[in-house]
Amino acid sequence: MTNVRDWNCEDVKQWLISNSFEGYADLFCDQHKIDGKALLALEESDLREPPMQIRVLGDVKHLSLAIQILKLENQDKFNVSDPTNGGLKISHRYSKRVHSRPLKHSAYRQDSTSTFSDDDDVIDEEIEKIISRKGCYSRNLDSELFKTALSFVYVFFVFLLTSFVMVVVHDRVPDMHRYPPLPDLFLDNMPVIPWAFEVCELVGSVLFTVWTIILFFHKHRFILMRRMFSLLGTVFLLRCVTMLITSLSVPGVHLHCQGQKYPDMWAKFQRTYEIWSGFGMSLQGVRSCGDYMFSGHTVCITMLNFFITEYTPRRIYMLHTFTWVANIFGIFFILAAHEHYSIDVFIAFYITSRLFLYYHTLANNRSLMLRDMNRRRVWFPLFSYFESKCDGIVPNEFEWPLLWPKSFCSYFERKRKKHLN
Template sequence: MNAADDWTTEEVCEWLNEHGFSQYSDLLCAQHRIDGPVLLTLTEHDLRQPPLQIPILGDIKRLIICIDSLKDPQGLNTFIPNGALSLNSSRFVNKARRRGKFDSESVTDDEEEDLVDTSDKKRHSVHLSRNLDPEIWKTFLSFVYVFCVFLLTAFVMVIVHDRVPDMEKYPPLPDIFLDNLPYIPWAFQVCEIVGVLLFSIWSSILFFHKHRFILMRRMFSLTGTVFLLRCFTMLITSLSVPGMHLQCSGKMYGDTWVKLRRTLEIWMGFGMTLQGVRTCGDYMFSGHTVIITILNFFITEYTSRRQIYFLHTFTWVLNVFGIFFILAAHEHYSIDVFIAFYITSRLFLYYHTLANNRSLMLRDKKRTQVWFPLFSFFESKCDSIVPNEYEWPFRYPKSFIKFFEGKRK
């Protein structure tokens, strides 16, 4: 049974207004008393011929598309082009839900739109995901993956330190920003503080997010992939130091055991100067830029843009200022920072475009398996957009559980 089967003429009129057909509401509802059941029987022929005789072909086609969406036995599951399924149509979803025609968990408050999903798990909606299995074992594997990549990155940083060009023979390269930006000694520490702040915000979001294991899996796989790429770029070409203030001397870690011990020191200190870690040669591209950028993108992706807009603005300001402080510290060339931001942001958007559009992933399934095997593996059961739902992760205290349940309602 369809959601529109028991609509009154007033509800049909409201539906027409919500979908941009207000100019025909008087014709269809007031003059011809079309209610829900009659609306579902209308054809293109009915709209073209008297007594309706709508003169605009585009309106006829769009109205038929909207009516066809109502005929879907699962209710409003078909994709409507040109924004025909408007945000305000959630009122009709709520009415249908009260009548028992939708699964009570199918409509959620996402950051962009109120979307409707099907209760038929065999169908792949283009909207919200119905298959939200946390697959904790995959999250664990993604953690192992990023863990190993970070170890490899630390080892590569030791290797490239031995290959740093001599500062007297190879001075800093010309750089349009560094040449015009004065050196600020404390700027790099401020950048790392920005990273710690962004990480604290993201950790809080993960703690309360209902689908935290899916988010962690995506975070680990994307971060690991970007840093694995960074390992290759660091090894391929060794750039001269970007600033004369950097005291770098090559061939410090000639012995294998010394290299391994230094690798462990870098890994345990997360490569941060706040932890006493100083490295040279790991310039192309900036790991600090990667971290603050990917944290910013994850925070803005998995929080509501409408409800906490200030947080999105705040994290973007931190991202921009973090990049500025990296340059102000003369720890990286401008190209290092630019490439890091570009690769991180593009990979994040590419990953989520495929994850949020099941049809794209299915169409290019074989190509995706070859060029993006981790995505094919980790997202095999997550068929579309992950809604931003929050909960208290523990069974106690019950007052918090009731608070979050009330928020969801």
């Protein structure tokens, strides 16, 4: 197969005909003089808009998909990696697999019953297999139980510190009569819903249950746990700082908060234990004031959402849709209960999502890990230690973790071998 960049118009026409796009051969080659370089430069918008203006949506999608495959092939030929795929290089075997299945187009095959979404699912599976073959998955997937245990100790003490800081800021909460609630665009236009905060915590409990089930079946559960502990610990450590340096007034008059004085340090430690043992949840009888910037409930819900969507297959889109809807509604219920200012929730979501993406971008991309090694050791020392051996994407492989019953073990082993093949 010659280099696509060297194709002339006749080569493009032959490619269209061989892939059942013969209905557009004249449009591409005779009218618009599309050669190889022009073909690789085409985007989906070029197909839909004038002067090409292909009016059949299915044909636009299929053509765009075929052109994207050619782009990936051409990158592989020149050893150019696609940064959006974490340095992935696609081989010509991908093209043979995809092109061996004839595409169906409504413009000249009226009996077609397949949908583009079906092809899209197949492409996702093909990409997963190619990522595995091309070495984008981590070559070292050791559980490293000591590091996981150390990350648990880290988040354990950070949660204790957070609970103590919550006691301190409760003691410093501004007087409601002198410092009324601050103006807030959302809270000023939303009536208080008394039961909303409990619903938010129920949403978080459901997401935590889903994540626990995923961890139970995921083959690399200890790597996932280590990453979650380190990220949660880092975000809540930052939250300790933001809560402590500035005390915001109570966001709603219905909260009836006032500074609480403790007779001695032992009383503070007892209150710290009450908050820590109850996970800071009102469902566990924990009520606190002053811990507003930023929202810990939003952090937990958002972190669970991102971990569930990251470490489950993309084809389980119903689960991903559910977790995102739960994330959005959980944030809404926090605001509806007037337990936090809008800025508390926004900052919590932004910091959590950006830190998650930054962590995983570095962990999944070897070239970035090497380039930013010295800077990362200074600004993100936990990452450098916890991810020192993991040098690529952690595959979403699942197994039955127990030795019994054997039927479950054999089922997951067959699924794993089928995925690798």
